[in-house]
Amino acid sequence: MRVGIKVLIVLFVLIAFVSIIIEPKHNGFHCNDSSIRQPFNALQITLAQLLTIAMIIPVIVVIVIENVAKSVPKTQIKTIIYQNINAFIFGLFANFLAVMVAKNLIGRLRPHAIHFCNADHYCADGVNDKYIESFECVNKDYHGHFLKNVRHSFYSGHASIATYSGIFLILYLNSRLKPQMKPIKYILLALFAAIAITSLYPGYTQWHNSWHFLSDVLTGYTIGLISGSLVFKFLVYVENSEQLNASYIPLNKLLSTISGQ
Structure with missing residues (x-):
């Protein structure tokens, strides 16, 4: 199954619409809920940094691997590269769209919500079990998107996107590289x-810095793992059994090609 550029454009427009236009569900909070009274910490890995790395590395790997493999006529290599990169980006965009839809529909407050929004005054009467149905998030140092973002805890986009990219990369490399010796x-x-650990790290930082609950991160890991596996299985070009045996790349060939020897 091939993914065309028009599909990617539609997904991109939907992401922009859901992220910018749609407001998240406005949930209240209980004054005695300590889980949303964590200190606010700046992001350790920004979303822009994550998306850049998660997209560029797999794209470069696909281009290099397919050019080294040469398992099909030269005229078809560009087509395969185009197909596999489009499949990867489709999964990445679909992941991001699913994250934003879930965040807006659920509207779960982040662990640092009370501290970030300076909302303690809503509970100043000393009634610990009081439920605040509606509150305004006010922070003199942050505006616009950041105030909206405080309701975007579930689920972790960092965890989902990084895990998706990581599992895609692992499955792709495993299908194309053939070690000739045990070492x-x-x-x-x-x-x-190393790829697996690296892909788990962004989600961990979100939990450690009180941007997400553990359940947000674990959900992101799970969705990233499943979506990456499905995209690879159904959308990535894989040769038939005869071609596959011929298309494996010995690691020594790959390394010598990269080093220019």
């Missing part, structure tokens, strides 16, 4: 482990 096989496994 090389262990190196490849170590590479996969």
Whole structure:
């Protein structure tokens, strides 16, 4: 199944609409809810940084691997690269859209909501079990999107997007690289482990810095894992069994090509 550029444009427009135009659900809070009274910390990894890295690295890997493999006639290599990159970006955009839809529909307050919004005065009467149905988020240092963003806890986009990119990269490399010796096989496994750990790190920072609850991050990990696996299985170009055996790239060939030897 191929993903055309028009589909990507539609997804991009939907993401912009949901992110900018749609308001999140406005939930209240209980005055004795300590889970949303965590201190506010600046983002350790911004969304722009995450999206840039999560998109660029897999795209570069696909381009390099397919040009080295040359498992099909040269005239088809560009088509395969185009198809696989489009499939990857489609999954990335779909992931981001699902994240924003969930955030706006659920409107879960972030762990730092009370501190960030300076909302303690709503509970100044000392009634601990009081429920505040509606409150205004006020912060003199932040405006616009940041005030809206305080209701975007569930689920973690950092966790979902990074995990999606990581599992896609692991599955893609595993399908294209063939270790010829056991030591090389262990190196490849170590590479996969490093990619997996790196893809989990953005979600961890969001939990550690009180931007998400643990359940937000775990949900993001799960959705990223499932979506990455599905995109690879159904949208990425994979040869038939005869072509596949011929298209594996020995690691020594890949390394020598990259080093220019």
